[in-house]
Amino acid sequence: MVKLAPLQPEHVAHFYTWLRDPEVIEYSLSAFQRMKTTEQIDQWFAATLQQASNLNLGIYLEETNALIGYAGLSGISVTNQSGEYFIFIGEKASWGKGVGTAVTKQIVDIAFTSHQLNRIMLTVSESNTGGLKAYTKAGFVVEGRLRQAACRQGVFHDKIVMSVLKAEWQPQGAQGY
Template identity: 30%
Template sequence: MPDKKEEIEKEQDEEQIYTFIEGETIDLTPTNSNHIELYAKWSNSEEIRKYARNEMPRTIEDIKKRFEQRGGDGPKEHIGFEIWHKEDKKLIGLGGLNHIHWVNGTANLFMQIGEKDYWSHGIGTEAAKIIVDYGFKELNLHKIFAGVLSKNVGSWTCAEKVGFIQEATLKDEVYVDGEYIDVKKYYILKENWLHKNK
């Protein structure tokens, strides 16, 4: 009997993928309610959620509800994408902008490569670059920020490779695994980005 993962992968193979932004090794596509089970698997996985601060279990219903609340036309405060590996034709994560403030032109970058086998292959960095470029050049944002736990070395290495600048350290900001951890706050301005990525 095929397990759940095989079933999802089979469905993915048969599905039409609508690319929103094409990258080199990955494509960004709109999120898809058919994949909520996979999103739930990632959000509840101990290793994935540890530094992403999903301390509470997330049911399929929770995720569905959030998903529906974000629908509709008009300015959104959350724009999420699926991250597809082009060559493997596989859905491997999610990323996007949330806490978007259209007057201030600010937004937070979020990222989750849910399939661990794809970590440390430069995919988080590539996805972040695509999303930042989209935020500045298509949405006309002014400042994109990111908050990263100091212990999440992969995440802040990724932020620095994209060109994010550290602007603050929040001491003992979060409680993870029995200890208080600092949060590194990063930002990048549109002018910083355009200077290097015309």
């Protein structure tokens, strides 16, 4: 269905369209809500590719090799053997087709095998039912709630904190990157 591979500088062009679509960025990084210009997106993308404590991988459709988003881990701590999972699917045609679950399972496999992490956490907007479903299918469990932690379109909503521990994880057979 999908494969993961490093993002390349030329992939920034995909983000120009994605980050300007309010529906695509609704549940994404707060920073995405403010990015309006090509220059802002270029600066964010260049910084993203250089972050040593992050794992940033492009999500590609296996059949066409088309980039449809990116996912990975931010804030990887060697000391704490932990990181924070993120996913961004920019191509709406790929929504609701199991891509989020497949990618989440692959990243968790990579985190626990290649990066020797013990814990992966994430936060998800309470109203992002697709995300909640994908994360649960990938083995994440709810740890708590951050009340009114996000504001989108003038409305506050809760963020759900979820995590998966290596001891709870069932290997899926990661597809390398």
